[in-house]
Amino acid sequence: xxxxxxxxxxxxxxxxxxxxxxxxxxxxxxxxxxxxxxxxxxxxxxxxxxxxxxxxxxxxxxxxxxxxxxxxxxxxxxxxxxxxxxxxxxxxxxxxxxxxxxxxxxxxxxxxxxxxxxxxxxxxxxxxxxxxxxxxxxxxxxxxxxxxxxxxxxxxxxxxxxxxxxxxxxxxxxxxxxxxxxxxxxxxxxxxxxxxxxxxxxxxxxxxxxxxxxxxxxxxxxxxxxxxxxxxxxxxxxxxxxxxxxxxxxxxxxxxxxxxxxxxxxxxxxxxxxxxxxxxxxxxxxxxxxxxxxxxxxxxxxxxxxxxxxxxxxxxxxxxxxxxxxxxxxxxxxxxxxxxxxxxxxxxxxxxxxxxxxxxxxxxxxxxxxxxxxxxxxxxxxxxxxxxxxxxx
Amino acid sequence: xxxxxxxxxxxxxxxxxxxxxxxxxxxxxxxxxxxxxxxxxxxxxxxxxxxxxxxxxxxxxxxxxxxxxxxxxxxxxxxxxxxxxxxxxxxxxxxxxxxxxxxxxxxxxxxxxxxxxxxxxxxxxxxxxxxxxxxxxxxxxxxxxxxxxxxxxxxxxxxxxxxxxxxxxxxxxxxxxxxxxxxxxxxxxxxxxxxxxxxxxxxxxxxxxxxxxxxxxxxxxxxxxxxxxxxxxxxxxxxxxxxxxxxxxxxxxxxxxxxxxxxxxxxxxxxxxxxxxxxxxxxxxxxxxxxxxxxxxxxxxxxxxxxxxxxxxxxxxxxxxxxxxxxxxxxxxxxxxxxxxxxxxxxxxxxxxxxxxxxxxxxxxxxxxxxxxxx
Numbered sequence: 221x222x223x224x225x226x227x228x229x230x231x232x233x234x235x236x237x238x239x240x241x242x243x244x245x246x247x248x249x250x251x252x253x254x255x256x257x258x259x260x261x262x263x264x265x266x267x268x269x270x271x272x273x274x275x276x277x278x279x280x281x282x283x284x285x286x287x288x289x290x291x292x293x294x295x296x297x298x299x300x301x302x303x304x305x306x307x308x309x310x311x312x313x314x315x316x317x318x319x320x321x322x323x324x325x326x327x328x329x330x331x332x333x334x335x336x337x338x339x340x341x342x343x344x345x346x347x348x349x350x351x352x353x354x355x356x357x358x359x360x361x362x363x364x365x366x367x368x369x370x371x372x373x374x375x376x377x378x379x380x381x382x383x384x385x386x387x388x389x390x391x392x393x394x395x396x397x398x399x400x401x402x403x404x405x406x407x408x409x410x411x412x413x414x415x416x417x418x419x420x421x422x423x424x425x426x427x428x429x430x431x432x433x434x435x436x437x438x439x440x441x442x443x444x445x446x447x448x449x450x451x452x453x454x455x456x457x458x459x460x461x462x463x464x465x466x467x468x469x470x471x472x473x474x475x476x477x478x479x480x481x482x483x484x485x486x487x488x489x490x491x492x493x494x495x496x497x498x499x500x501x502x503x504x505x506x507x508x509x510x511x512x513x514x515x516x517x518x519x520x521x522x523x524x525x526x527x528x529x530x531x532x533x534x535x536x537x538x539x540x541x542x543x544x545x546x547x548x549x550x551x552x553x554x555x556x557x558x559x560x561x562x563x564x565x566x567x568x569x570x571x572x573x574x575x576x577x578x579x580x581x582x583x584x585x586x587x588x589x590x591x592x593x594x595x596x597x598x599x600x601x602x603x604x605x606x607x608x609x610x611x612x613x
Numbered sequence: 614x615x616x617x618x619x620x621x622x623x624x625x626x627x628x629x630x631x632x633x634x635x636x637x638x639x640x641x642x643x644x645x646x647x648x649x650x651x652x653x654x655x656x657x658x659x660x661x662x663x664x665x666x667x668x669x670x671x672x673x674x675x676x677x678x679x680x681x682x683x684x685x686x687x688x689x690x691x692x693x694x695x696x697x698x699x700x701x702x703x704x705x706x707x708x709x710x711x712x713x714x715x716x717x718x719x720x721x722x723x724x725x726x727x728x729x730x731x732x733x734x735x736x737x738x739x740x741x742x743x744x745x746x747x748x749x750x751x752x753x754x755x756x757x758x759x760x761x762x763x764x765x766x767x768x769x770x771x772x773x774x775x776x777x778x779x780x781x782x783x784x785x786x787x788x789x790x791x792x793x794x795x796x797x798x799x800x801x802x803x804x805x806x807x808x809x810x811x812x813x814x815x816x817x818x819x820x821x822x823x824x825x826x827x828x829x830x831x832x833x834x835x836x837x838x839x840x841x842x843x844x845x846x847x848x849x850x851x852x853x854x855x856x857x858x859x860x861x862x863x864x865x866x867x868x869x870x871x872x873x874x875x876x877x878x879x880x881x882x883x884x885x886x887x888x889x890x891x892x893x894x895x896x897x898x899x900x901x902x903x904x905x906x907x908x909x910x911x912x913x914x915x916x917x918x919x920x921x922x923x924x925x926x927x928x929x930x931x932x933x934x935x936x937x938x939x940x941x942x943x944x945x946x947x948x949x950x951x952x953x954x955x956x957x958x959x960x961x962x963x964x965x966x967x968x969x970x971x972x973x974x975x976x977x978x979x980x981x982x983x984x985x986x987x988x
Contacts, residue, residue, distance in 0.1 A: 484986075486983070486986055486987070489988060490987070490988050495988065499983070499988065500983070500988050506980075506983050506988060507976075507979055507980070507983075509983070509988070510979040510980070510983040510986075511930075511979055513927075513982070513986075514906075514930055514931055514979065514982065515902065515931075517906065517927055518902035518903065518905055518906045518931055519902060521905035521908075521909050522901055522902050524616050524905070525616035525617070525905045525908065528616045529616075529617055531615070532615070534617065542897065542898050542901055545894075545898055546898045546901075546902060597891065599894075600890065601890065601891075601894075603894035603898065604884075604887075604891065604894045607894075607897060608870050608873075608884075608890075608893055608894065609870075610870070610873055610874065610882075610885070610889075610893060611882065611885040611890060
């Protein structure tokens with residue numbers, strides 16, 4: 221038996237023993253996904269235990285180095301772990317921007333001290349990280365950001381305003397893009413810094429969305445003191461990190477359609493509409509669902525293929541933009557169809573009998589998928605310029 | 614299994630591209646059309662393909678083939694889609710070989726496969742009976758007569774039907790629900806072949822069978838029901854048509870991007886306009902999605918997976934949609950010059966539509982997919 225087969229067998233057995241049954245149920249509510257952090261309220265003992273046993277092996281971050289608490293697995297082993305988790309429908313034990321964004325950036329660009337300070341806490345889900353990127357006047361044109369960080373000798377003094385800060389009201393720390401050289405060209409005067417959300421001068425105000433939820437906040441920064449040792453990478457080289465982080469964000473948002481949930485739509489449609497002569501009663505909806513399932517399957521396979529190509533060393537750059545564009549557009553279509561399948565019931569807003577309008581709120585939430593992390597139009601710009609080489613004079 | 618080609622498959626793909634670009638580019642199809650060539654392909658090109666071993670890619674080693682599988686063959690199909698190469702590759706080396714492998718007896722395989730490998734025998738699958746793919750309509754009848762059989766009926770739009778040495782004909786056995794697949798010489802008495810010149814300038818034919826005598830050893834599998842084999846044959850055909858359409862879409866897209874990067878209007882490259890950039894980038898994304906479905910389907914065929922019917926329909930449906938988009942955008946983005954015969958763009962559009970209609974367009978396959986899933 222090869223080492224990998226042995227690893228698969230042991231992993232399967234370990235997951236069988238350690239993954240609680242309740243953590244193999246599909247993710248429905250926001251809280252079904254554990255985000256960690258000091259303010260997190262576990263929905264059950266199972267959720268807490270599942271995080272702890274996985275974090276103890278470093279399997280919340282399976283391919284990160286073991287010396288910082290990660291799993292230390294190679295690509296093949298990581299893939300096997302993912303497959304074995306999917307096999308039993310195991311939930312991802314921890315879902316966070318620490319894992320998907322700032323962690324990888326720290327591992328690549330951070331000082332040894334920053335890695336030792338932050339990586340183990342990310343792996344264990346002890347800190348909820350939020351992202352200070354967009355500003356009221358700088359969304360798609362992120363590099364124009366104006367939040368200032370003045371050099372005050374042993375520290376920076378930060379002033380400005382961030383917007384669309386995901387869950388800033390629940391987060392413990394922020395990784396934040398700031399302007400450290402106002403005189404330099406816009407891409408060349410940006411740095412990435414980290415600070416505790418409890419620092420004096422940080423004020424957070426949730427934004428109510430069309431879904432009725434407030435997953436995003438405005439964050440006001442008034443004379444916030446940030447220690448110099450919390451600068452990630454080099455001063456004024458923050459745009460390189462920002463781009464690196466955006467790539468990770470795109471992959472995360474693009475992969476929203478992938479989860480442990482059976483994403484196919486037809487079982488719900490059969491339950492709702494019934495079959496006439498073996499076919500869904502609404503033939504136009506039947507075709508819409510089949511076309512969506514085609515694109516969804518194609519997207520999942522493409523994510524797999526691009527990972528496999530990267531493993532084999534044949535990867536192409538800018539693939540994350542293609543995956544982000546395709547994945548979010550497909551996910552939006554999915555939720556349009558979920559509403560259509562349920563008819564009026566899919567648009568109910570309140571009431572116990574209607575799951576408190578979850579279909580409608582989720583549908584509205586997905587409208588943001590193709591805006592956050594760079595709009596679909598920005599992704600198309602990137603594909604056109606970087607992959608197709610269009611518009612060069 | 615990883616969704617990437619292995620080293621040998623990559624080498625075959627590179628070799629196929631090199632050979633086809635050098636020996637059978639779009640200019641060859643154009644010349645065949647202009648000359649109104651009665652055969653519809655260049656025999657010397659086919660001979661060279663045979664020497665490269667392509668006629669035997671799907672043939673088991675025992676019968677002298679390479680047994681290299683559908684992923685390997687699919688790379689050749691894809692590359693032939695880039696160059697729009699007309700040859701017996703699809704009808705003979707994909708469908709003919711697969712029919713014998715799936716439904717033939719040991720004796721039939723031993724007698725016919727080596728001849729195909731050697732380039733001495735070409736085949737054509739006579740399957741559909743109307744202009745739209747419908748595997749449930751088989752009015753062609755095979756009835757018992759003495760020690761053999763007699764075939765009566767008609768088949769429509771048979772690829773290579775006018776040029777192949779022999780036809781593989783699907784028929785219903787008289788007074789039963791059973792299907793059979795029989796081998797009939799094109800020149801046999803009672804067989805009438807009428808060539809149909811299609812928009813893509815490839816070979817198609819309407820074929821009639823009037824009291825055609827069929828020896829009992831010409832019935833594949835000795836009379837076992839061929840329904841399952843025919844269904845799998847259509848899946849194989851669609852997988853390779855999807856691969857061909859993938860190659861076609863990539864090539865016509867590359868030519869379009871090249872044009873956007875050279876053509877100037879208002880003093881600037883037209884590729885600098887966002888109105889065109891976004892449409893091109895969207896098309897790029899669609900082609901990437903198609904690539905994955907095609908490779909997965911070819912892998913499923915080699916693995917004998919239960920998912921073959923579902924994947925073949927998804928791949929063909931997506932291929933039809935993407936190739937339609939790619940060719941429509943190619944003409945539109947080339948503007949007036951895209952409408953001219955002088956440019957090759959029109960050849961891609963015409964082949965895309967014929968290849969999509971063969972064995973079912975995207976509408977057919979979306980419906981079939983839904984039925985296979987139980988809705």
